[in-house]
Amino acid sequence: MTLRLLTQPALRLLAGIHDGRIVAGCVLNLSAGVVGLSNLFHTPDAPEDWLSTCLAFVARNCPDLPIVDYETEDDASLLLAHGFERLGPLRIWLRSADDAKT
Numbered sequence: 001m002t003l004r005l006l007t008q009p010a011l012r013l014l015a016g017i018h019d020g021r022i023v024a025g026c027v028l029n030l031s032a033g034v035v036g037l038s039n040l041f042h043t044p045d046a047p048e049d050w051l052s053t054c055l056a057f058v059a060r061n062c063p064d065l066p067i068v069d070y071e072t073e074d075d076a077s078l079l080l081a082h083g084f085e086r087l088g089p090l091r092i093w094l095r096s097a098d099d100a101k102t
Contacts (some may be wrong), residue, residue, distance in 0.1 A: 014057060016042070016050050024050035028058065035062050037069040040078075051082055 005011065010031065016024035023046035029036035035058055042050050058067055069079060070090045080086070 014054055016046060016053060018045075018047055023047070024054070026054050030062065030065075033065070034068045035065045037067050040069075040071070040075065051078060055082060 006013070010029060012028040012030070014025050014028065015022045018024075021043075024042035025039075026037055026041070027039040029038065037054075037058070040051070040054075047053075055067070058065075067084075069084065071079060076084075076086070
């Protein structure tokens with residue numbers, strides 16, 4: 001079995017390690033125009049600055065790209081506190097297999 005997802009250059013998995021354990025992290029999806037931030041997580045004992053550390057990594061490695069994310073209403077307050085702005089609700093576009101033939 002090949003884990004191709006983990007070898008994609010546009011995908012980065014960040015892990016925050018504290019006392020030898022992973023206590024926080026996120027997934028970055030790099031594109032030509034933005035850095036997608038997703039799958040944020042942290043344990044109750046993660047350092048308070050865990051998200052600031054993730055965002056600093058993005059700023060150092062992709063200084064010219066805006067960061068985008070979508071979160072539930074409960075989690076959005078964390079991102080808003082770190083300077084994110086609400087742009088609107090998430091929209092998911094679907095294309096059927098029949099549409100793809102034309």
